[in-house]
Amino acid sequence: MERNELGVPANTAALLFDLDGVLTKTAVVHAKAWQQVFDEFLDGRGEPFDPVHDYEEYVDGKPRADGVRAFLEARGFHLDEEQVREIGDRKNDLVLRLIEQDGVRAYEGSRRYLEAAREAGLPCAVVSSNANCQAVLDAAGIADYFSVRVDGNTLKERHLKGKPAPDTFLAAAEELGVPADRAVVFEDALAGVEAGRAGHFGYVVGVDRTGEAEQLRRHGADVVVRDLAELVSRS
Template identity: 60%
Template sequence: MTQLGLPDAIQACLFDLDGVVTKTAVVHAAAWKEMFDRFLSDFDGERGRPFDAVAEYDEYVDGRPRADGVRAFLDSRGIHLPEGTPDDPPQARTVHGLGNRKNVLLLEKIRAGGVEAYEGTLRYLEAVRAEGLRTAIVSSSANCRDVLRAVGAEHFFDVRIDGVVAAERHLPGKPHPDTFLAAAHDLGVEPSRAAVFEDALAGMDAGRTGGFGYVVGVDRVGQADALYAHGATLVVKDLAELGGRQ
């Protein structure tokens, strides 16, 4: 193992954004809850039960592209909506309309409270770069670049595969491994020589099925067992635990 806590064969590190680099996972969960709770208020019984911003967020929407998250959650409640199009207005009662409504709420919350980065991750990124490893940010968020710029972290990454790039290249989102595989490809590294850093269960699934050399689960919410079950090689509470410059 290297001083970065990684196998010697690892040549590149692929980082998720929300919950790994930045503290936006809580803001995302709050935006999903506000959007879904307003929508669910029109339903009775179990289908109208408020959205659980921990359990249901983790299971159905965390780490997935917006529309995929909407579909997965609505399917769990037996609710079916027209698909719509990515350009649907936020008030549209379609899958894409709900996703766009969530994004409006997210941007409002980010602008109101700002964005913070995890200091342990920033220090680890500095150490990774100092050791000459290649780096990529891999996120389902279409706001990835803006968030990185907000915390002054854009310069840490050689490659960015986010929601915008995934749409342009028609890459399916997590739990499929395609976005991570695209990042490794763009870095010129075989998946077996790349490490994935993720906090979402969908991200663990992507790391496992993509054949990556090392999959680090970042446990911010007390779900270590679930991260291991979904494919983590190692689980830490903060990347500072892996070593590097402290």
Template identity: 65%
Template sequence: MTPVGLPAGTRACLFDLDGVLTRTATVHAAAWKDLFDGYLSERARATGEPFVPFDPVEDYDRYVDGRPRADGTREFLASRGVHLDENEVRELGDRKNALVLRRLRHDGVDAYEGSVRYVHAVRAAGLRTAVVSASTNCRAVLAAAGIAELFDARIDGVVTTRRGLAGKPAPDTYLEAARELGVPAGEAAVFEDALAGVRAGRAGAFGYVVGVDRVGQAADLRAAGADVVVTDLADLLPS
């Protein structure tokens, strides 16, 4: 293993943003809950069906975490037997983004201290770095957290749309990041807290997939394909 806890021959590290580098996963989960609970309660009143609220842990992890907004909206609503046209899906996604931006303006953005230490160690070891996120706010979040300069490439929701890439759990965005860095997938490590993201890392045949367990789902991360699961990236560094 290398001094940063990765297999020998690893040349690049590809990091998810929310929940891996920054403490914004809870912001996203809360925004999704606000959105879906409002929508589902209105639907229940109109149809007479029972109102079952969005679970910010189980539903978030299973259906929306790590996915592009439209995909997450579609996946969750389909799990409740609701199928909307693309205009309605886009409208709900835009409302969710507005809720996130409002929360970020109010609460700010914090980076995980252990993650920042780890990225510095990775760069000191000569490895290249990239952020891979479904968020269209990735650039702003990195800047607000003061860590934008730590990454050689950024594949986010804006880039994904522009280049027509499939979102996680497809491996496309991680493969694109590896191409940007000029490194084969087998020589890159993926760092993910989302089940969809871990599956993307495994589907892309990356050299190593690190699951980051922030919410007590270590077993699920391993089942999804993580080679190792840590609660903090600094756990990979020598003690």
């Protein structure tokens, strides 16, 4: 398959990026917040939350409520919707506090890749289950690179299914006026690469920040990189 200067198929017409862990160094913030709220809930009643394995397996990339259900059901707990909402809200409050305290930084390789995409004239969308997506983009100083944003608020407004369903990525491609088979998905989450594969996108790039390259490949990534800058050097 012929690659362009961005290391993706030559016929690519749009780039669709996940946010946390792909563009910004906020995945670790989310993992830390999930660990705190889940361990508070479990309080010795089950195996504690693993901020690497459990984060990837149950919550990363998914809508907040889906992540709460997936993890706690795996530990044998079945909560009502009010309890799910309360845990999700608690986690969101913690994330916002941590971001306010520590700030937000974009990965330098991702920033360089976005600049290269702009120079190549390829439109970009950010696709995230994070309801605070715009605030994170603004804080990281990369909002201007994206002409389309599909986030946690969009999911609710349009009643879209979250990842691993492909709905959010498909919505972003549609807004950009590009067919799925000419769009590239960039994801660090197992649920995200599954969504890219399920949506029959032209190419799925797995971004391995935590040493889970093989899992990303098994779940649907065409290629796995540690940093987006690697794609430019490979092309």
